[in-house]
Amino acid sequence: VISGAKNAAVAILPATLLIDGVCTIENVPNISDIKISCEILKKLGAKITWQDEHTITIDTTNITTTKAPLDLTSKFRASYYIIGAMLSRKGEVEVGMPGGCKLGARPIDQHIKGFEALGANVTIEHGAVLVEAESLKAANIFFDVVSVGATINVMIAATMAEGTTVLENVAKEPHVVDVANFLNSMGADIKGAGTDVIRIKGVNELVGCNYSVIPDQIEAGTFMIAAAATKGDVTITNIIPKHLESISAKLIEMGAIVKEGDDSVRVTVDNELRGVNVKTAPYPGFPTDVQQPMSVLLSITKGRSLVTESIWENRHKHTDELKKMGAMIKVEGRTAIIDGVEKLEGAKVIATDLRAGAAMVIAGLIANGETEIVDIEHIDRGYPHIEEKFRSLGADIRRVVR
Numbered sequence: 001v002i003s004g005a006k007n008a009a010v011a012i013l014p015a016t017l018l019i020d021g022v023c024t025i026e027n028v029p030n031i032s033d034i035k036i037s038c039e040i041l042k043k044l045g046a047k048i049t050w051q052d053e054h055t056i057t058i059d060t061t062n063i064t065t066t067k068a069p070l071d072l073t074s075k076f077r078a079s080y081y082i083i084g085a086m087l088s089r090k091g092e093v094e095v096g097m098p099g100g101c102k103l104g105a106r107p108i109d110q111h112i113k114g115f116e117a118l119g120a121n122v123t124i125e126h127g128a129v130l131v132e133a134e135s136l137k138a139a140n141i142f143f144d145v146v147s148v149g150a151t152i153n154v155m156i157a158a159t160m161a162e163g164t165t166v167l168e169n170v171a172k173e174p175h176v177v178d179v180a181n182f183l184n185s186m187g188a189d190i191k192g193a194g195t196d197v198i199r200i201k202g203v204n205e206l207v208g209c210n211y212s213v214i215p216d217q218i219e220a221g222t223f224m225i226a227a228a229a230t231k232g233d234v235t236i237t238n239i240i241p242k243h244l245e246s247i248s249a250k251l252i253e254m255g256a257i258v259k260e261g262d263d264s265v266r267v268t269v270d271n272e273l274r275g276v277n278v279k280t281a282p283y284p285g286f287p288t289d290v291q292q293p294m295s296v297l298l299s300i301t302k303g304r305s306l307v308t309e310s311i312w313e314n315r316h317k318h319t320d321e322l323k324k325m326g327a328m329i330k331v332e333g334r335t336a337i338i339d340g341v342e343k344l345e346g347a348k349v350i351a352t353d354l355r356a357g358a359a360m361v362i363a364g365l366i367a368n369g370e371t372e373i374v375d376i377e378h379i380d381r382g383y384p385h386i387e388e389k390f391r392s393l394g395a396d397i398r399r400v401v402r
């Protein structure tokens with residue numbers, strides 16, 4: 001059963017800062033990035049109540065400071081959404097320079113371009129980002145690169161700006177649409193999310209609402225790939241099959257059987273899979289966030305596969321770990337050239353980042369013997385109860401507390 005989408009939830013939680021009131025968010029994934037997000041909201045004065053493991057009530061009536069703690073905000077990427085929300089609500093905000101997985105340069109120039117176009121002043125000093133504005137006014141903004149973060153952040157900031165903001169060359173990921181739906185549930189007037197152009201008509205006020213986060217496309221994709229890699233028979237539920245089309249298509253091209261239900265997908269394998277080429281791209285292309293798990297599957301698939309990472313400059317670090325397990329991979333620039341081997345061998349490997357960690361779990365499941373993965377705190381940032389979910393499918397996997 002797939003959990004709520006991390007990359008939607010990490011934007012929706014900070015977006016509750018837009019209002020002076022109460023929101024209840026359901027289907028929140030139980031991951032460490034959400035816990036950090038809640039800690040930051042609390043430090044700003046929000047009251048957080050967990051109704052159950054997946055439901056949070058956030059009361060943002062008494063926001064007491066516009067300075068988010070630098071140590072917490074610089075720990076993870078999505079802290080940049082505090083900027084859009086607090087700028088709109090309070091006209092000023094200070095956060096630590098956003099951190100996150102080390103995937104190469106992760107600039108925030110497109111966020112800044114958007115905030116400045118809305119009338120804000122942005123200063124970066126001593127590892128902190130300071131953004132302030134007397135008032136926000138609508139603007140036409142054409143993003144230079146397709147950015148999930150900048151699209152969502154500027155959309156959040158523009159919800160109450162005077163006039164109609166038009167964002168062009170925007171990201172179309174399911175989580176962008178989900179955040180727009182959440183903002184509209186609070187009374188925003190946003191049209192076009194999921195297309196290249198988003199129009200945001202500024203409203204005077206937003207109000208609290210109840211909202212349920214969409215299922216996690218990336219967690220679902222990871223389990224689909226794990227099913228194919230282990231030649232299993234896995235039905236993945238609580239998903240939106242449309243969001244998984246590029247992954248389903250690639251698995252079918254390899255020879256796997258993928259059967260879609262209304263809110264589920266079943267992956268089985270009844271013959272030998274073929275190597276394929278994969279190139280990551282913004283939605284609806286093949287998601288960068290399942291590229292690393294996919295390269296594990298390709299490492300045991302007959303023939304040569306080329307995996308080209310076009311979003312991040314450094315997202316092949318996991319291939320060094322896979323090579324410790326016997327994979328034959330050569331990285332040239334942004335492309336990994338993978339020659340499928342019969343079997344991987346268990347080894348001690350490192351979860352170099354979040355999705356690399358999930359990739360190592362799949363590698364461990366298909367390898368001969370035992371695999372030990374260290375630095376698993378990366379995995380806990382994005383996969384709720386990963387070992388329990390795999391154990392329920394028959395995997396021999398356990399968390400070793402040291």
Ligand code: EPU
Pocket residue numbers: 007010077078101105106107108109110111112145146147148149150171288289311312313354355382
């Ligand atoms: N970029 C810029 N300037 C900007 C923003 C982005 O040049 O101001 C570039 C980036 O360097 C990158 C490309 O644009 O080359 C796309 O970056 P994007 O802004 O879309 O990425 P992000 O918002 O920082 C989110 C996810 C990532 C996911 C990417 C792409 C969150 C918190 N993170 O990052 O998720 O890989 O979109 O889909 O939503 C993950 O979950 O493992 C993860 C890394």
